[in-house]
Amino acid sequence: MKKKLVVLSGAGISAESGVKTFRDADGLWENHRIEDVASPEGFQRNPKLVFDFYNERRRQLKSVFPNRAHEILAELEEYFDVEIITQNVDDLHERAGSTKVTHLHGELKKARPVNADKKEIPWEDDLNLGDLNHEGIQLRPHIVWFGEMVPNMDKALSIVEKADFFLVIGTSLQVYPAASLIHYVPKTCDVFAIDPNLENNFVREENFLKTSAIAGMQRLKEILTSKAQ
Template sequence: MKKKKLVVLSGAGISAESGISTFRDSNGLWENHRVEDVASPGGFARNPDLVFQFYNLRRQQLNSVKPNDAHTILADLEAYFDVQIITQNVDDLHERAGSTKIIHLHGELLKAKPINSETSIIEWKEDLNLGDLDQNGIQLRPHIDWFGEMVPEMDRAMEICAEADLLIIIGTSMQVYPAAGLINYVPKNCEIFVIDPNLETKFTEEKKCYKTTATDGMRRLLPVLMAKK
């Protein structure tokens, strides 16, 4: 029997429980830096050393943490559903938990690309600095889609959402575009579940909303999903 398609939209909240910084604080800064300075093409042009240092620290932090129960439960659900994860996160915790179908909307921290290409992406798990070049002698940069840049995976994400039987929104307020617009592409009969400790939602069916952490929410949601497989 064909498995139901379970689409997951995940954000910083799911990784926060593993110890990953959610980057943007209430004051709008990322680790005490202006977003424009560390997450924009202009910031990279002005001070590439600062940008490299910022992402090197993020990469080091990522290497020190592990997936949590929310990541693991989502991976385990692949035995029962056709699970497709669309994440705004740049970490690899979904992969390390065992999920196999993942779209990273905003790039990946453990990858790099030459400054003149969006497609020549390579694995990069160590520090990245000025002078690190690709095989053609072109300077490498983090494989992160910065503010003001295109989001190449959006079209594929929209197609996946359009085929969803079930949708889980976890660890994201769905207020940052273009990712927030993905909910508009799910079918009308798609059942939507929201897990967010700071839940301020437009969803009206309370039984589908879990105002709690990602790990607690997935533990509570698991038996509900298993009844729908």
């Protein structure tokens, strides 16, 4: 039986594919205040702005591609039972070939009714006011906004608790509740981290690669495959 490798990925891995990180240094996301485009209140206040914002993100997603870090994670399925828990709303892990991906903060290529945090449906193109589901209910982006519950958190916890190896990549562990997952890793688990901005206080120094996602995964693949037996 393959050992279980659980990966918590964040914006840093997608940034190397050209995906803009969620919050720029000036506190804005693509020149918008976070409160205006990533909160229930912003959606109530100006739904057209929110629809337009995510429509543009969805279009941009079609112009970017998985990078070598995504690909190596998919290749590791040959050696491990790999489960990825991602804070990212893009589909780059899936496009690289990873088969078990749990999205904590939603997915750009899905929509859901405004009155439910599940019941999501695939959505590839623009989403606008007047787009309804089969029950006649207005659809919204399938994104977990600030102040909303994280529907997949319990699933993520159950995955982490079974890990033999745990990898944090491309996240500085500043966003909760996702950052709390590190506290549920089994004591016997070997923990690794790849991120140039992460403050290390939870992993052995030799397991901490303070580097980009691609460079880190190229080095870590050799380390992990040697431990796969």
